[in-house]
Amino acid sequence: MLIKVPLESAARESEITPESVYLSRRTFMAAAGGLAAMSALPLRAETSRYADVEAASNPAWFTEKLPGVQWGAVTAGDEALTPFKDATHYNNFYEFGTSKGDPARYADKLEVEPWTVMIDGEVAKPGPVSLESLVQPHRLEERIYRLRCVEAWSMVIPWLGFPLADLLKRAEPTSKARYVRFETKVAPEQMSGVRSGFSLIDWPYREGLRLDEAMHPLSIMAVGIYGRVLPNQNGAPLRLVVPWKYGFKSIKSIVRISLVAEQPATTWESLAPDEYGFYANVNPEVDHPRWSQATERRLPNSLFSPNVVPTKLFNGYDEVASLYSGLDLRKYY
Numbered sequence: 207m208l209i210k211v212p213l214e215s216a217a218r219e220s221e222i223t224p225e226s227v228y229l230s231r232r233t234f235m236a237a238a239g240g241l242a243a244m245s246a247l248p249l250r251a252e253t254s255r256y257a258d259v260e261a262a263s264n265p266a267w268f269t270e271k272l273p274g275v276q277w278g279a280v281t282a283g284d285e286a287l288t289p290f291k292d293a294t295h296y297n298n299f300y301e302f303g304t305s306k307g308d309p310a311r312y313a314d315k316l317e318v319e320p321w322t323v324m325i326d327g328e329v330a331k332p333g334p335v336s337l338e339s340l341v342q343p344h345r346l347e348e349r350i351y352r353l354r355c356v357e358a359w360s361m362v363i364p365w366l367g368f369p370l371a372d373l374l375k376r377a378e379p380t381s382k383a384r385y386v387r388f389e390t391k392v393a394p395e396q397m398s399g400v401r402s403g404f405s406l407i408d409w410p411y412r413e414g415l416r417l418d419e420a421m422h423p424l425s426i427m428a429v430g431i432y433g434r435v436l437p438n439q440n441g442a443p444l445r446l447v448v449p450w451k452y453g454f455k456s457i458k459s460i461v462r463i464s465l466v467a468e469q470p471a472t473t474w475e476s477l478a479p480d481e482y483g484f485y486a487n488v489n490p491e492v493d494h495p496r497w498s499q500a501t502e503r504r505l506p507n508s509l510f511s512p513n514v515v516p517t518k519l520f521n522g523y524d525e526v527a528s529l530y531s532g533l534d535l536r537k538y539y
């Protein structure tokens with residue numbers, strides 16, 4: 207039997223950002239001076255930190271957090287930020303369709319309020335938590351991370367979030383907890399891609415991490431980008447960001463976080479285990495069976511400005527290497 211796997215790989219030239227957008231590209235505007243003065247005017251001021259950010263009606267739980275944000279907690283050095291427009295119109299979120307433009311077109315149907323996250327499994331304190339109380343104890347940090355998709359394109363995105371470790375510790379994992387499993391919301395009436403029946407994904411979208419990976423300080427739960435609340439197409443209201451792994455690990459619109467003893471089954475690994483591994487660490491030396499992973503297209507790009515850059519092991523986040531000492535990265539891809 208021929209199994210048609212939906213291509214996480216199908217990045218088509220026609221979807222590539224037009225030259226006009228590339229030419230109007232603006233660079234990161236933040237300057238250390240003057241930022242403190244801005245925090246009194248949350249919505250306008252914080253989004254004006256960046257060029258061309260679509261204003262959001264930030265919910266109260268988010269606006270409350272803005273004055274305390276630790277801006278620039280992690281930066282990407284002198285690498286230019288991806289313009290907001292590209293980061294929000296070239297997306298993978300199969301619940302809303304498989305084309306890069308589908309999430310921007312259809313994800314506004316997702317109802318993000320009220321939102322509850324179930325925390326369960328091997329924890330001393332299981333139970334449902336409202337989004338507001340889940341975020342409340344945490345100070346938001348800005349983390350400017352490279353995002354490297356397994357399809358060989360990449361972006362640089364300023365996230366607002368907090369360490370996943372802090373959230374997990376509050377639930378008090380038991381000694382049996384060895385992995386963390388995440389699930390995305392499934393709401394067919396709100397999600398055109400789930401409704402269509404075209405995708406072979408067995409919803410909900412699922413992801414997982416080893417507990418030590420989840421506890422690494424670079425792993426965050428994001429609730430915002432570019433100084434504002436997350437747009438739905440980027441995984442509102444709560445998504446994972448693990449910058450040293452291929453983008454598909456960074457699961458969106460999370461409704462369940464389970465601490466478990468065994469390595470969980472994850473969406474892409476279950477669909478095509480030869481192509482997508484559980485670890486999915488960015489690695490230029492381990493090619494995808496159908497294409498090279500040695501380089502990536504840094505978006506926005508075009509036919510005339512391909513903007514191809516070399517891919518780095520762990521996406522350049524060398525500090526995670528010790529998590530994998532003694533692990534054969536070719537076998538555990």
Ligand SMILES: Nc1nc2c(c(=O)[nH]1)N[C@H]1C(S)=C(S)[C@@H](COP(=O)(O)O)O[C@H]1N2
Binds near residue numbers: 293297300440459
């Ligand atoms: N629930 C869910 N999460 C998901 C996906 C998805 O299809 N569904 N796509 C993943 C992939 S392949 C990538 S590259 C990133 C893209 O995140 P972005 O659209 O915010 O750039 O989200 C990941 N998280």
Ligand SMILES: [Mo]
Binds near residue numbers: 298354357453
């Ligand atoms: Mo991806």
